[in-house]
Amino acid sequence: MYDENEQIxxxxxxxxxxxxxxxxxxxxxTQLKEHNKITEKEAMNRALREIINPDPDFIFTGQTTDLxxxxxxxxxxxxxxxxxxxxxxxxxxxxxxxxxxxxxxxHIDPENQMIAITEKGQAFIEKSEFCKQALENxxxxxxxSDKCMVLNGTETDIQIFRHKPEISIGxxxxxxxxxxxxxxxxxxxxxxSKGLIDINQSGIMSLTDAGRDVLAxxxxxxxxxxxxxxxxxxxxxxxxxxxxxxxxKTLISTQTK
Numbered sequence: 001m002y003d004e005n006e007q008i009x010x011x012x013x014x015x016x017x018x019x020x021x022x023x024x025x026x027x028x029x030t031q032l033k034e035h036n037k038i039t040e041k042e043a044m045n046r047a048l049r050e051i052i053n054p055d056p057d058f059i060f061t062g063q064t065t066d067l068x069x070x071x072x073x074x075x076x077x078x079x080x081x082x083x084x085x086x087x088x089x090x091x092x093x094x095x096x097x098x099x100x101x102x103x104x105x106x107h108i109d110p111e112n113q114m115i116a117i118t119e120k121g122q123a124f125i126e127k128s129e130f131c132k133q134a135l136e137n138x139x140x141x142x143x144x145s146d147k148c149m150v151l152n153g154t155e156t157d158i159q160i161f162r163h164k165p166e167i168s169i170g171x172x173x174x175x176x177x178x179x180x181x182x183x184x185x186x187x188x189x190x191x192x193s194k195g196l197i198d199i200n201q202s203g204i205m206s207l208t209d210a211g212r213d214v215l216a217x218x219x220x221x222x223x224x225x226x227x228x229x230x231x232x233x234x235x236x237x238x239x240x241x242x243x244x245x246x247x248x249k250t251l252i253s254t255q256t257k
Contacts, residue, residue, distance in 0.1 A: 021075045022112035061141045062092030065134035070117035078113040147225040153183030159223035169203035
């Protein structure tokens, strides 16, 4: 039986996990910044990816089953929740994580800005009924989350990188005239020539440091995501940021292993 002393020890272990991971992130962050001569932000992002391996495509639902995030990692930085753009969803996620912490499923560490899964929480999210409910909740969320951003062939199209760190040229869909399609593609080539984005041989586009600076100075006017189902023909080009069907397939394969 899971008694109070065991729960306290469990939470203490999660707290130590947070502290240890935070120290390891800072160590790698310092090493990357000094040896690779990169910006502090890029060094921190790379350290987080290497130590925590966060899932950039995780679908938050605002329900307890969001704890399924911890199937692939022991820790989550606070920023991962703070960066949720939908304020109502962000609030729901925080409320559910606070409830989970009171139940001893996770430990929230304000000092290290980390959330760690406890042993009790790990056992909880591995239950078949939890996995089934998590899949159902995510699929319901995905029904209306096949998202896109309307592009206009100007420098402001760089705002697509607010929603995804990498964009494939193959994800550009012409939803209007061929002229607009050419304008958008030409604009991404122009952004590359200006040094704002990189485009590799596979057609994957990502921001450079100069591009991040430009993005930071742009207002978010027109940068909101729209549902492709409600978009219709807008006479423009859109980029699909998250394809619901593809995400659902991945989710099913990972949660039914």
